[in-house]
Amino acid sequence: MVIQERFEIATRGRGSYDISREVQRRTAAAGIATGLCHLFLHHTSASLMLCENADPEVRADLERFMARLVPDGDPLFAHSAEGPDDMPAHVRTLLSGAELTLPVSDGRCALGTWQGVYLWEHRTQAHRRRLTLTVYGE
Amino acid sequence: MVIQERFEIATRGRGSYDISREVQRRTAAAGIATGLCHLFLHHTSASLMLCENADPEVRADLERFMARLVPDGDPLFAHSAEGPDDMPAHVRTLLSGAELTLPVSDGRCALGTWQGVYLWEHRTQAHRRRLTLTVYGE
Amino acid sequence: MVIQERFEIATRGRGSYDISREVQRRTAAAGIATGLCHLFLHHTSASLMLCENADPEVRADLERFMARLVPDGDPLFAHSAEGPDDMPAHVRTLLSGAELTLPVSDGRCALGTWQGVYLWEHRTQAHRRRLTLTVYGE
Numbered sequence: 001m002v003i004q005e006r007f008e009i010a011t012r013g014r015g016s017y018d019i020s021r022e023v024q025r026r027t028a029a030a031g032i033a034t035g036l037c038h039l040f041l042h043h044t045s046a047s048l049m050l051c052e053n054a055d056p057e058v059r060a061d062l063e064r065f066m067a068r069l070v071p072d073g074d075p076l077f078a079h080s081a082e083g084p085d086d087m088p089a090h091v092r093t094l095l096s097g098a099e100l101t102l103p104v105s106d107g108r109c110a111l112g113t114w115q116g117v118y119l120w121e122h123r124t125q126a127h128r129r130r131l132t133l134t135v136y137g138e
Numbered sequence: 139m140v141i142q143e144r145f146e147i148a149t150r151g152r153g154s155y156d157i158s159r160e161v162q163r164r165t166a167a168a169g170i171a172t173g174l175c176h177l178f179l180h181h182t183s184a185s186l187m188l189c190e191n192a193d194p195e196v197r198a199d200l201e202r203f204m205a206r207l208v209p210d211g212d213p214l215f216a217h218s219a220e221g222p223d224d225m226p227a228h229v230r231t232l233l234s235g236a237e238l239t240l241p242v243s244d245g246r247c248a249l250g251t252w253q254g255v256y257l258w259e260h261r262t263q264a265h266r267r268r269l270t271l272t273v274y275g276e
Numbered sequence: 277m278v279i280q281e282r283f284e285i286a287t288r289g290r291g292s293y294d295i296s297r298e299v300q301r302r303t304a305a306a307g308i309a310t311g312l313c314h315l316f317l318h319h320t321s322a323s324l325m326l327c328e329n330a331d332p333e334v335r336a337d338l339e340r341f342m343a344r345l346v347p348d349g350d351p352l353f354a355h356s357a358e359g360p361d362d363m364p365a366h367v368r369t370l371l372s373g374a375e376l377t378l379p380v381s382d383g384r385c386a387l388g389t390w391q392g393v394y395l396w397e398h399r400t401q402a403h404r405r406r407l408t409l410t411v412y413g414e
Contacts, residue, residue, distance in 0.1 A: 002276050004241065044188060050375075055357070060354065061354055078195045079195040095234075099188075103408040132243070181388055272311070272379050
């Protein structure tokens with residue numbers, strides 16, 4: 001059985017947004033006991049990540065790490081049509097990924113105790129981000 | 139239903155190659171309306187990536203970023219049997235990934251408007267790269 | 277058909293551990309000829325990677341690369357409750373990923389000749405790591 005749906009997440013600009021509950025709710029509604037849940041982001045300037053979900057400093061540190069590794073306005077980059085955060089957003093997305101597959105067990109995404117699912121917005125401005133969730137199994 | 143096939147892509151050396159059409163054509167031929175398409179590269183010195191498909195400068199910038207982050211001939215690396223681009227190719231592959239899963243909707247890979255699928259060759263010389271495409275769903 | 281199982285891998289601290297045989301054995305036992313095998317690590321401080329399997333120096337070089345890119349005890353990081361390797365382990369996991377999908381052909385994971393599957397422990401201390409393997413297909 002395959003269940004697929006599209007939905008959107010509104011971001012308020014750069015930062016990571018916990019979508020674990022949304023993903024769990026939609027997966028539970030799919031009515032599949034055992035299988036996999038695939039999440040896909042239809043963009044190249046935001047990513048999906050699994051991250052520690054207890055201490056918000058972890059995500060703040062990831063943000064600091066990326067800001068140092070891929071600085072906004074870096075003169076290395078030629079592609080800057082949409083501003084200093086344009087190309088860094090593409091690089092950050094490459095490094096962290098725009099799709100995730102999670103195991104489904106007992107009708108839920110079987111995340112680890114400290115794992116959350118986050119949408120990571122890399123553009124400084126707010127965006128509406130489109131996702132496709134596909135759950136398949138038995 | 140599961141459809142699986144192997145194919146090859148010839149590269150002309152370091153750089154990224156748009157394989158979106160090839161992937162779409164093979165996915166359409168699989169005859170699956172709703173499901174997922176998995177792409178796997180059987181190598182550790184080239185990767186598969188989703189990337190912005192409008193401005194070629196984006197991929198040139200990604201190349202520049204990787205050249206700075208993982209320079210060829212870096213004395214840090216002990217593994218250099220095949221030349222100065224050998225170990226950097228493995229690191230670039232680790233960072234960008236060698237497999238991708240895409241949602242299939244209405245018989246096609248449901249990519250975002252600005253998303254393309256690229257094979258990224260990290261070795262300076264030309265190679266023939268083997269891939270496996272698996273489409274499954276209903 | 278979907279076969280899913282949980283298992284654990286004991287690590288002896290930071291470093292990469294070849295789990296290819298374990299994954300192949302479990303996949304073969306699933307009795308699925310054609311499909312996909314998904315591996316998921318229920319942690320945010322260790323990762324799963326595909327890596328060259330012939331020269332151990334490749335993995336030593338990856339370790340050196342990560343040690344330089346994400347140094348232990350980096351003053352950039354605020355989250356250090358569990359020690360100087362705590363936050364670097366999260367960053368390394370983000371960059372290398374905690375889940376993998378592999379094609380299954382003729383009842384086996386169809387890895388490339390030089391591809392191995394590794395669990396990469398990023399904490400300096402030994403850990404027991406939980407994984408879920410899901411094989412699906414026909």
